[in-house]
Amino acid sequence: MTTAPRRSPASQRETVGDYDLISLLGQGGMGRVHLASHRTSGERVALKVLRTQFVGDEEGRQRLAREVSSLQRVRSRWVAGVVGADPWGQVPWLATRYVPGPTLHDKIVNEGPLSREDVEQLASDLAEGIADCHAVGVLHRDIKPANIIVEGRTPILIDFGLARVADDPRITVTGLLIGTPGYLPPEIAVGDPATPASDVHSWASVVAYAATGRPPFGEGNPMKLMDRARRGEHDLEGVPQPLRGLLGQALSPDPADRPTLDEIREWLRTPRRPFVHKPVEQLSLSDRAEREKATTPVTPVALPVSRRHDPRLEKPRRAAIWLGLLAFTVGVIAAFPSGGFLAVLGAAWLIRAGTLAAGDLRRWRWYRGRKWHDAPRLLIGAPWRLVRALPKTFVVGVWGFGFVVAAVLIGYALQLSLEATLTFAGLAFVTALWTGSGRDRLRDPVTRVVHRTSARWVPWILAFAVVVTLALFPIQSLSEEGSQFSGGDEPWWVELLGW
Template sequence: MKPLESGDPIRLGPYRVLAVLGAGGMGKVYVGQDGEGRAAAVKVLHPHLSHDANLAQRFVREAQMARAVTGGSVARVLDARTEGGRPWIATEFLTGPTLADAVASHGPLDEPTVRALAAALAGALRDIHAAGLVHRDLKPANIVLTATGPRVIDFGIARPEHGLTLTTTGQVPVTPGYGAPEQVLGQRVGPPADVFSLGAVLVYAASGRPAYEGAHVAAVQYEVVHGEPRLEHVPPALRPLIGPCLAKDPTARPLPEQIAAYAAPPRNAGRVWRQGPLAGDITARADGLHRLTTLPGGVAPRPVSRRRLLTGLAAGGAVLAAGGGGAAWWVLRGEPDGPFDIPPAVPAPKAGILDAAKGDYVLGELPDPLWSVPGALSKESPAPLLAGDVVVTGAPGGGIAARSVVDGAVRWSAPGTTPRGRYLSLSDRLVAAVGRDGSLVTFVASTGAPKWTAPAAEASLLLASDDEAVYLVTEDGKVRAVGRSDARVRWTVGVDADLLAESRARGLAAHGRLVLTVPDGSVLTLDTKTGRTVWRLRDQAEGARPKVALSDRLLCVSGKYLSAVDVVTGKQVWRAENFKPPEGQVFFWGSPTLHGEHLYVSAREVLLRFDLRTGRPSDWPYAGLVQCDPHGPLVVQGNGLWSVAVNRTEGGINVLSLDPENETTWVFRIVRNPEAYWIEGDADRVVLMDGTTLTALPVF
């Protein structure tokens, strides 16, 4: 560790630079301090590498990967941005030696400490893998021993669990002797590779020697692939714990949870980091940091003298490797509060219900739209999403945009997203979307302020959300849950269905169930806590996705059949048996809409009403008299039921009274794009997507 030299920055963002922690081929790591006196390790790219696009991508990924793991087992990313063309990442300052330094200074760890280390690092891998990542470079120099336990640092070559390997055969991505055989050979690398690295780390911690040795790098890597680990200096009691981690076959290695259980650390294992020579080392480094960043009496620091700087550095802490991460910038956008400090929802102002008796419109004549914006949407825009006081659509210039529901004016936009992945409203407080890099990104619904991001989501299509998680389909067609409280991947499962087929899956989440309507015509339901398949209805639609609607636990399913099931158990409650197709024809039920005690649905374009509890047809003045598009939505808003009838060239919106005492009807013949339309309703207005035009209509 060294004092600052000519050419070193004095400040990086909010951090005053105090000293150099380390340097490598890619950049330097400094001791930084913000305006409130908090220390950070600030990793910055060398100036001559700042404009290398490949390094830029790797640097972005490092910040994203580390930020995706929000447990207490890794060094937290505090900030990241570019300053004068130089990108940097700030992480929390960890006061303590690396495992490499600790073993070099104090010799091998004793058995209880190794067991505590194994359990802690297994927990760290569990957190990393739960975020959908593989660290890929776990080694003694990337493990810091703090008073609260070991912490993992440096995500410079971390990758999503299902991402392609970064290397080809013969290239060395990590420190020789710690990368798994499949990593050395350039094969696909998954979580078991980190378990192998953990085994090699534990050999070093228990014996003071590497598990694989050789006269040169190639010899070491040959031993990793073909040789046996050197366990002769490992205490016999620890070999059953460490040996299985070093299996050549990835499938033969234990899971992190199994390692933690088998390690059986001593009771109050946390004390091993707070007693003995190791604890003294941690304390000395903490004192050195305190002297470096404060004046006597604890007042804010002023410029540090060279002598005092050197004194502080002598006991400083190693925090982050400087050479392995690559570089570019990742500009963190957002409000002053944290990414999970979410403001309350802003409700949509009600448009008001028109009343002919009050002169709001003339009977027999149609009221004017509230507003209409031609060219407001992209041609590939999904259905509009009403989220509080905005309506979200695909933007004509790319990404997504949110417009005010009051006048259609653009409120905010997010060009870095892809509308093809759809978007979701999270309790009307956030809008979730898919980033162009497959990340899951969120924005404050009313203002567009960026909030939390899940870089490891690998999202292709958003499905649904509940209070706990956002559910999505990954790029390789699996279902993944991402927590709303921490942006961590909760689980990922493969299902027996092509969720990314042309019509693509849709979903809803409630009562601990994620209901998926699948392009193969089935309804698939997963447990939202585990991803386990709970029940499935097959053959519900012919060559199309079934449609569903939920009222409490009653899930109505339409398609080839019309039925209702208990969403929790999948048990059938009723099925409409009195409607059968003509001989040789397929009967198709349209989108169901629930309102009060009734189910509204079309049967081959004819609009019907059913009793929601029994499935029996219900009296209604318009039953069977109005045609509508069976593939289009039905919307209840104000006192009317809205449906769309289209032909090959144009279409209209039928509005039918729900009040048995009032047979008011409206027909808006305004749909010009029967191949690209949708309607949604909220707060006494109906929003129509008609091609690239967005229109808001009043209600009665």
């Protein structure tokens, strides 16, 4: 059985899955990464293809499957997420979001060290991305400048090929070291299990490289680099103070002496003050528990990757949910125009208020962590958030009303029926809400729900059944009784236009 990528007759390009390979972006020990485009949609992705020698190796496929499983769990703006994958296909592949931009390594080589402001921004964003991974039990284990794409000023983590395999006894064996010396924490180099503190050590090495243009443990013989890391012999000359103090503590050979990610993130909010690392005996019981948790090996949650699961079907599933939601929303407006417009606008208002609440919750937990009174505080502040969401909702409602007027006039000019015109007006109103001012507060939560319910068959089937049931109600009412106005009388503009 051949395992080579096939040729696309139309373009004479190599094709893997539903993607045409465009150019080689990079390669590593396990596979090659190509810039690729979807043959139907044209969407560009970073496509990782397993090397030929690993195609017939069950372990190689399992490792790619684990990478898919890890990335599917992480939802972060600082991580290149999964677009599609097939670890068990004839040619195993993984497609992630394509991030245009150089790696941090290439950027520093070509442009030199970053400015102080950019270094602090990189440190903060990278810490947030790692924290998002740790929040779902995923350790990256190979954080280095070559695995970070710089999109504008934003660092994006890529390559989770070593993630979530900290409990694999074959990770470090005689004569084989998986990782990158110079950025590899000393505990992993000697065969100890990885912990969240391991990624903290790699984070500090990357930030030091961005600030100085050189690795903190130097270059050259890998054994010498690992020995320097084990001894804590790092060179941070050129790193601005007081950031240098934080990085020096994070590069400690003993994981217990390193600050936790929460401590790092808290300090980076006001990086002008010196970083003070308290000994364990000076910590409170809760802080001591957090420090201990940061040095405890993570036990990955078993997430079996089914051979029958095909991520390529996620987009059709999402499309079905989107069409059902659109049919329901437009149908309500067309069938019950008097209250339909207000109901849809009211739903948008509530979603915007909910987005404000979610943002407040993230900000609170950013500053002082998770507290028992988060839920009561959200409930007490709900009326104020409704007030805060009202001005933007009013503005976008007026904007949408302009779309509705234009749609009604177009329907009249084309001599459409009243029902068809109101359907067109409903579609115009929904479009205005979806694209109007402050649209992200509406689009982001709805999109997130649709994507999560479409990721697996069972949630999708339940969600699709609910959406179809909701959509059928206004559609059936519209087909049997036409558009129904409140009070039973048609408004003056319907009579004026002759419907």
